Amino acid sequence: IVEYARQRHIEVIPEIDIPGHTKALLAAYPELGCKGGPYTVSHNWGVHHDVLCVGNERVYAVLQDIIDELNQVFPSAYFNIGGDEAPSTRWQQCKRCQDKAKEQGIDTKHLQQYFTKRMEQYINGKGKTMIGWDEILEGGLAPNATVMSWRGIGGAIEAAKSNHDAIMTPVSYCYFDYYQTDKTDKEPLAIGGYVPVERVYSFNPYPDALNKEQQKHILGVQANVWTEYIKTFKHVQYMVLPRFAALAEVQWEDPAKPKDYNQFLQRLMRLLPIYQLEGY
Numbered sequence: 001i002v003e004y005a006r007q008r009h010i011e012v013i014p015e016i017d018i019p020g021h022t023k024a025l026l027a028a029y030p031e032l033g034c035k036g037g038p039y040t041v042s043h044n045w046g047v048h049h050d051v052l053c054v055g056n057e058r059v060y061a062v063l064q065d066i067i068d069e070l071n072q073v074f075p076s077a078y079f080n081i082g083g084d085e086a087p088s089t090r091w092q093q094c095k096r097c098q099d100k101a102k103e104q105g106i107d108t109k110h111l112q113q114y115f116t117k118r119m120e121q122y123i124n125g126k127g128k129t130m131i132g133w134d135e136i137l138e139g140g141l142a143p144n145a146t147v148m149s150w151r152g153i154g155g156a157i158e159a160a161k162s163n164h165d166a167i168m169t170p171v172s173y174c175y176f177d178y179y180q181t182d183k184t185d186k187e188p189l190a191i192g193g194y195v196p197v198e199r200v201y202s203f204n205p206y207p208d209a210l211n212k213e214q215q216k217h218i219l220g221v222q223a224n225v226w227t228e229y230i231k232t233f234k235h236v237q238y239m240v241l242p243r244f245a246a247l248a249e250v251q252w253e254d255p256a257k258p259k260d261y262n263q264f265l266q267r268l269m270r271l272l273p274i275y276q277l278e279g280y
Contacts, residue, residue, distance in 0.1 A: 135155075146219065165217050168203075173200055174222060201250065213278065237280045
């Protein structure tokens, strides 16, 4: 897959979401959790209180092994550790986590920042740049991290003002698992939300709150297609097309050039036969 993508000038960046979203890892290795298990693999998506025990040194050894193995597969200059939706509930009840927080002179609920900075040091030591969702901003950003701004554009603004790179992927413009029309009864089931093509096209990834130098830290945009409600690849295609075309123009066009949605629609009409020819 990596080589197939490389031949088409696409770089595949690995993401392993830690320290949250790790129920499967905990089910296999219960000693990596604060409670020691037993844990079960989650049968439903969502935010779970059982996360990795960041006060346990064994956790870091395991994660470093995983990073080493993934680095052999993915030559990408970036490594994404996720970092989103990791409640501190278990850490605040865990002696090892409490001791780690005391050792670091921080509140237990801010242990994720210690964890993130430690992971970043290891990833940087492998010659790579770490990416994380905008939760990694909370409690102080890791020194060289790139921020994925998903809960709005505020994370990207904060990151850029601190001289950190950022990727714009806010839910209100870039989540292609959201409905494309407000007539949801005529659409395949989706997670919710409403992001029509026109809204995607209207997105400005370079907010006025940033000056020209700070705007250089905005690396670009990203569409997200989470598949909790999507069972087939045909459905994936239905969700992303033609919204991909709108976001592509957001990324490629000169941001100083005024957008004209009606002109975009004319270009889109010429693109649709290509989609059909390809069987999308």
